[in-house]
Amino acid sequence: MLAENKDEMREKILEAALKRFMHYGASKTTMNEIADDLRCSKASLYYYFSDKKALHNAVLMKIGEAFFQELESEADRTDISAEQIFFNMIQSKIQFIERFSRLELFKVLNDKTPEIQEIINSVQSREYAMHIKIVKRGVTTGEFDVTNPEEIGMLYQDAMEGLRFAGMSCMPEVVVDLDKEGFEKIVAQQKLLTEIFVRGIKKQ
Template structure:
């Protein structure tokens, strides 16, 4: 792929991300994105044949940004607890900044969980791999003892998702499995507390 094509794709994803995050998937059209880019619709469709494929690419773009931000932090920090807590903060900030983007994926999951699992499965694996790296760092520093890095990372992620659902159900104010903007901080506090409890249980 040529550098020019790479730059065009990056520009499309950045512009589409801003529009999806601000207006939501349903209220955004490919024509509007093409207009924002000063592209013809034909050129936009050349790169992404439909709105769903563009949405999936934007999700990957956003998650890659999140993973890269945490990886940059890991180059400076050697504390497994600080690394995991920073990861939680970045995850929550990313969801808040791209609220409509993630809210749409949550609503799609409710409608068709099997299809969304296929589409978003690779993103889950990317985040899980990062958790594996963080846990591995903790093991190498003798901060924690882990029996099965991949399984433990997966359990951590499932626990975080369950924490979000549990908070929403307890509040009884939200019929969707996605927080309102006001609920993010409450969920983050509980996720951090849970992570600290889990880490203490892993210390040698």
């Protein structure tokens, strides 16, 4: 089989799994059902993914990468204020979580395996870089008045992450349907924190 055909088949499996996971939830989807959707054998799935967890993680990686590319494009914008970019990024995250809540995004954050922790650390590094870039841009345009943009960007990220994990600690380990009340509370807190944070570093 040609390498490009292997890549094509892998993508088809990921798309079929994503469709199933979003409709029924990851926990309630079986490898047999995904194989049936693709009209292939279950053994064919195991050729590409060792088990359903590996397939689930691969699906999350695929949508996560597309999401981060969107966020990084937002962080690079020069046509709006740095303050607006912060709020736009919150809105993008809201839309992402609402769309993909049935993929059990929160369950992955409780996974302590080295592979998942490495991914989480990589995600955190990318978020740090984005927030530092936004603060630096605000300083360059005269919107923000800080002498330590790297530290300020990292502080903002830590504060936002703290709110997110504080809210998630009250959720069950496996979240299939989004807890709208809890989620809206976290979002409101993050928006308020951003408003206070930006007010504190804005040039007077």
